[in-house]
Amino acid sequence: MAVTWESIKEGDQLPGLDKNPGVTQLVKYAAGSGDFNPLHHDYNFPQSKQIGSIIVHGRFKYASLGELVSNWLGHNGRIQKLSCQYRGMDQPNQPINCRGVVKRKWEEGGKKLAQLEIWTENAKGDKTTPGEAIVAF
Amino acid sequence: MAKEFEITEEMRAQIGRESPPWIHEITTTSVRAFARGVGYTDPVYFDVDVARKAGYRSLPAPPTYLGTPVFIPGRSSDTFSGPTEGQPAIRHGLSGLLDGGTETEYFEQICAGDTLVVVSRVAGLDVRESKSLGKMLITTNETTYTNQQTGKLVARQRGQAIFY
Numbered sequence: 001m002a003v004t005w006e007s008i009k010e011g012d013q014l015p016g017l018d019k020n021p022g023v024t025q026l027v028k029y030a031a032g033s034g035d036f037n038p039l040h041h042d043y044n045f046p047q048s049k050q051i052g053s054i055i056v057h058g059r060f061k062y063a064s065l066g067e068l069v070s071n072w073l074g075h076n077g078r079i080q081k082l083s084c085q086y087r088g089m090d091q092p093n094q095p096i097n098c099r100g101v102v103k104r105k106w107e108e109g110g111k112k113l114a115q116l117e118i119w120t121e122n123a124k125g126d127k128t129t130p131g132e133a134i135v136a137f
Numbered sequence: 138m139a140k141e142f143e144i145t146e147e148m149r150a151q152i153g154r155e156s157p158p159w160i161h162e163i164t165t166t167s168v169r170a171f172a173r174g175v176g177y178t179d180p181v182y183f184d185v186d187v188a189r190k191a192g193y194r195s196l197p198a199p200p201t202y203l204g205t206p207v208f209i210p211g212r213s214s215d216t217f218s219g220p221t222e223g224q225p226a227i228r229h230g231l232s233g234l235l236d237g238g239t240e241t242e243y244f245e246q247i248c249a250g251d252t253l254v255v256v257s258r259v260a261g262l263d264v265r266e267s268k269s270l271g272k273m274l275i276t277t278n279e280t281t282y283t284n285q286q287t288g289k290l291v292a293r294q295r296g297q298a299i300f301y
Contacts, residue, residue: 019176021176025174025176028170028173028174029174029175030174031170031174032167032170032171032172032173032174032175033171033174033202033205034205034206034208034217034218034219035216035217035218036215036216036217036218037216037217037234038216039234046232047232047233047234050233057236058235058236058239059201059236059239060174060175062201062239063171063174063175063199063200063201063202064175064176065200066175066199066200066201067175067176067177067199067200069200070177070179070199070200071179075181075191075192075193078243078246079200079243080242080243081240081241081242081243082200082201082240082241082243083238083239083240083241084238084239085237085238086235086236086237086238089235
């Protein structure tokens with residue numbers, strides 16, 4: 001059931017999206033996005049060795065936050081703005097749990113809008129990728 | 138890890154410099170490849186009939202997907218797939234690279250079949266220090282995406298890269 005502007009209220013949580021991408025998923029993301037930085041698939045790459053592991057593309061987490069919002073909207077609205085910051089690295093085969101909450105809803109220029117706080121959490125509950133979305137219904 | 142790093146006049150001169158336009162294509166295959174890479178199960182990003190029933194012209198570009206740069210060997214980056222010719226370049230000599238953040242504003246629907254004209258420019262340079270990475274250069278790039286068929290600005294993206 002698609003969400004509607006009328007049905008949401010500030011403080012509502014978006015249904016969570018739990019991920020645990022392995023190396024194969026990161027390879028698929030590399031192919032889909034065109035980002036072949038070896039830091040995301042090659043354990044022998046100097047930067048991977050220095051960090052001690054390959055790491056998940058920040059943009060994979062950004063895209064996953066987009067998926068969180070897309071799943072919630074169910075094509076009943078559109079994203080006007082989507083942003084995040086890559087505060088912490090995530091390694092493959094670890095939980096990356098996408099979460100979101102409705103911060104504000106308002107009308108402006110005839111548009112029904114909502115602001116969402118979105119983020120990814122690791123196994124420890126640290127928000128490694130905090131962000132924000134503005135959606136229009 | 139750099140102990141000292143300063144933005145030179147040569148680097149600062151790159152601020153505001155625009156890249157030549159480059160084409161990003163959105164195709165049914167490229168949308169599926171991206172959606173599959175993210176892990177979507179929503180059929181709207183895979184099945185054209187389902188996408189049309191949901192009100193789209195064709196498969197819509199999933200959030201954060203702004204097309205795939207046309208890849209031409211020798212003219213495109215083997216690592217990041219984007220064009221290399223005439224790009225504003227900051228010659229900083231730092232070897233480590235991390236993504237800092239991304240913000241995208243959307244103005245129009247983007248669907249398979251669209252081609253986007255993409256222009257990027259250096260919007261700002263900043264130096265910060267972290268305990269683990271030392272002195273870091275933060276570059277901010279702003280990229281505009283214009284639908285080639287309609288001439289309309291469809292998206293604008295600002296991204297930070299961290300060099301250390």
